[in-house]
Amino acid sequence: MTKTGVIFDIKRFAVHDGPGIRTTVFLKGCPLSCWWCHNPESQSAKPDILYRRHLCVRCGTCVETCPENARSLTENGVERDATCCTICGTCVDVCPSGATEKVGRELTARDLMEEIERDTPFYDQSGGGVTFSGGEPLTQPDFLRELLERCGDRDIHRAVDTCGFADPSTLRSIAEKTDLFLFDLKLMDPERHLEYTGVRNELILSNLTMLAGSGKTVHVRIPVIPTITDADENFDAIGRFVSRLPKPPHVRLLRHHPTAMEKYARFKMERRLPDGMDTPSRKELGRIASRLTEYGLEVSY
Ligand code: SF4
Ligand code: SF4
Ligand code: SF4
Missing domain, CATH: 3.20.20.70 (Aldolase class I)
Known part of the structure; x- marks a missing residue:
């Protein structure tokens, strides 16, 4: 195999x-x-999720679609709770500006x-x-x-x-x-x-x-x-x-x-x-x- x-x-x-x-x-x-x-x-x-604050337009789409509720919109941009993030990549797929990126792939x-x-x-x-x-x-x-x-x-x-x-x-x-x-x-x-x-x-x-x-x-x-x-x-x-x-x-x-x-x-x-x-x-x-x-x-x- x-x-x-x-x-x-x-x-x-x-x-x-x-x-x-x-x-x-x-x-x-x-x-x-x-x-x-x-x-x-x-x-x-392991793979990881990268966030580029300067590219984020604060649309909140990634927060709404995260299946683990691991993301929140704060005055500093998006915060991610790594303890419950499963690196599923949904936030990467929905991000319109490329502010969120997955680093590493299996x-x-x-x-x-x-x-x-x-x-x-x-x-x-x-x-x-x-x-x-x-x-x-x-x-x-x-x-x-x-x-x-x-x-x-x-x-x-x-x-x-x-x-x-x-x-x-x-x-x-x-x-x-x-x-x-x-x-x-x-x-x-x-x-x-x-x-x-x-x-x-x-x-x-x-x-x-x-x-x-x-x-x-x-x-x-x-x-x-x-x-x-x-x-x-x-x-x-x-x-x-x-x-x-x-x-x-x-x-x-x-x-x-x-x-x-x-x-x-x-x-x-x-x-x-x-x-x-x-x-x-x-x-x-x-x-x-x-x-x-x-x-x-x-x-x-
Ligand atoms: S420079 Fe090379 S050896 Fe050093 S931490 Fe980076 S990848 Fe590892
Ligand atoms: S990778 Fe998945 S679980 Fe982690 S923050 Fe993004 S959407 Fe949520
Ligand atoms: S989807 Fe992208 S642009 Fe929108 S809040 Fe999330 S990281 Fe920022």
Whole structure:
């Protein structure tokens, strides 16, 4: 029987998530809570209801039609009682202005494959394929495994974008069906990793060592977050660690984009990154890349 999972987005024609033209599927759920997360709506494993106050015309239709009486119109706009909301989506369907939106949808691996296969001609022409991202795709291992198997049956190239915080035996079983890992490395100091992501990094580092030793193709990706991950000592520690792996992976620097932080207000999530944090300049990325190449690594940004 086909497995059911929860995704929150599908990005078609992606060009930065592996070789060629790709379809990137974003699975919901993540064991980390990074301060700089560009997709905070991905962290919860379940679908959720999003409300954009500035789009709401206060018509009250969603309040009248909610089968659970979970919505009320207040002077601040619509409030939703999450304790009795069943995420049925009725309020989304009736909203005339797009102020209410459902984030995340449940679907089967079989149905998702139908969407993925629509882009097969682009994969064939460009040497592309599918990238499973998130959130953390390994939080839905059975769903992910079936998708990888189905892609393998159709000769579609498979990449998995992971934070590496996963049970090692689960990761090994997923690796058997994966062609490329995009593996995020954030902070080498375990205490700072705990402070800024919510978990320590020992498991992540041992999983990366295991994958690199297994002969799998791995690309390491480092988010460059000003004042958090961008210290020289962090890059030196990453350079030392990655260069000693059995088959040193390619390293890609990822730029922080402060505009993504606007989502925190929309999702009523606590935003911990301070205001006014700039995107790292290309000059700064070049400087970091040069530092990492001194460890014999191949670096792009
Ligand atoms: S998702 Fe359903 S239950 Fe929840 S607020 Fe909307 S209409 Fe009500
Ligand atoms: S239906 Fe939409 S526009 Fe009307 S009150 Fe509800 S959220 Fe606002
Ligand atoms: S690992 Fe990725 S998805 Fe998870 S919280 Fe961190 S940045 Fe967000």
